[in-house]
Amino acid sequence: MIELRIHGRGGQGAVLAGNILAAAMALEGRHVVAIPSFGFERRGAPVASFLRFDTREIRQFTNIYAPDCVLCIDPTVGRAVNVFEGIKDDAVWVQTTAKPLPELQFSEKIATVGLCDAVAIARDIFGRSITNTIMLGAFARTTGYVSLAALRAATEESAFRDAGLKQNLEGLARGYEETVVHHIERRVAA
């Protein structure tokens, strides 16, 4: 079982991203459960959503405390919450940022990093920083856990509140294409 935690801010679609990803993984025949964390969500406040996937039935309906992977769809939410909290060894981190890897601080447990300037892409496509589908493309590119084709199919079946399907499909593709993946050598022996 792989456990993913998605971090974002209210209004960016972190919960919808979890649901689209769940639908895409279900299309590919995986067992998957996505659960949003809950609080008094409001635009701009840090939010999280959780997703488990496996080749066998998932029985737990609980939050995720020790993720294998963190997907961060906002460039600054890491200042408000510790996005690496509880992360497992050799974890994957997918982050939206305009900065190159050497300028970023991250947990020593991270083995793979996927970086994507989703805010710039979102401004280009949507005219504002709605990054969720773009970062799903980045997630697919970095992890290979889901295909771009399945994400496209799941996105086509989603109802978007305030942006068109065509733009989101473009975001997905550009997120996939414009992500840079880094493999980190373990800096500290356990």
Added chain:
Amino acid sequence: MSAVLKPKPNYIVCDGNEAAAWAVSLSQVDMVAVYPITPQSSLVEYLAKFIADGRLGAEIVDVEGEHSVLSVLQGATLAGARTYTASCGPGLAFMFEPYMRTPGMRLPMVMTIVTRDTLTPQSVWGGHQDAMSVREVGWIQIYCENLQEILDTTIMAYRIAEHHDVMLPVNVCHDGNYLSFATGRLELPEAAEVAEFLGTRDVNWHVALDPERPMAVDPLTGGAGGPGPALFVRYRKGQCQGMQNSLAVIEEVHADWARRFGRYHAPLVEAYRMDDAELALVTLGSMTGAAKDAVDAARARGQKVGLAKVKTYRPFPAKKLAEILSPVKAVAVVDRSVSFGWNCGPLFQDTLAALQASNIPAMSCIGGLAGADITIAHFAVAIEACAELARTRTPVDTLWLNEHD
């Protein structure tokens, strides 16, 4: 060219609230009355959308509050309609007067409780306190463990409620937040097969608002003289008998569901890894999945532990639970609500009553209040406490699982 394998058309990916709405749609209800309340709101929004899209040919009544919701549906049921609503927490509290009256009138409604902890302290999150607060009102109460069980059980609830040996309203309970908003893949039965499974609706053969057969609905009975006392007892005993009859009907309906749709859900109590168990957890609702994983982990460590999941909570399947728990040395009951009268969990009290003829020691654990999580680690603590109870056989205080979170 596309690498995407289209799923079979009978799979959908949705959350628990939408799963309930799909079930209502497949059950071809005639009338829905709704008032939104967290965490139920999206459920009634899905219903409104299904009706607007023409998928569900029901009338929807947007009323000014939950008291009117159930009053509207009482009238509709008396006129012969299959009806549905959903509520929780403060909404359920505001609904209480017609809610209390529904089982006595033997109206076979189905209503989802998207369970929520009660005010106050102020909270909008899940917990069983709302449903537990109405456990003695006379509605059948069935709790769901996962998304598929929500869909399947909500459909089955109509056949249970409308069975002529039962004729009682059913609450299908699914956990606020952890099930209402969890998204996963579930199988969608064919509409025609569901229609065949449910059969012809016949909901007002016994009591009706019908100009062709005028009758006084719910006339005054009781008191200390004349025919009143005996008549009142007859009604009450009939209601109690309907509840008891439902135990067999619930089993029969689940068995028929499994035959037709290939999915069997334990109707009253599910026994999980109980064969040679020395310790047992008793659970209710969506906590059960993590509890099963905790049982597997404890088994891997060599502890002989099993689990009994109560699905049908009212009427309480005392005989079935006692039978499943009979071989163990100690029991830990995990509640997602409290009994203020007894300083423990309500399911714990019921379990004690079911075990009264045995000398198995039991303890109460309370977790998951107001949206708190009950994780595998919490269940490991409960299992340890249960093992200690088996050794000492000394009564212990209620264990509050999230007290130090």
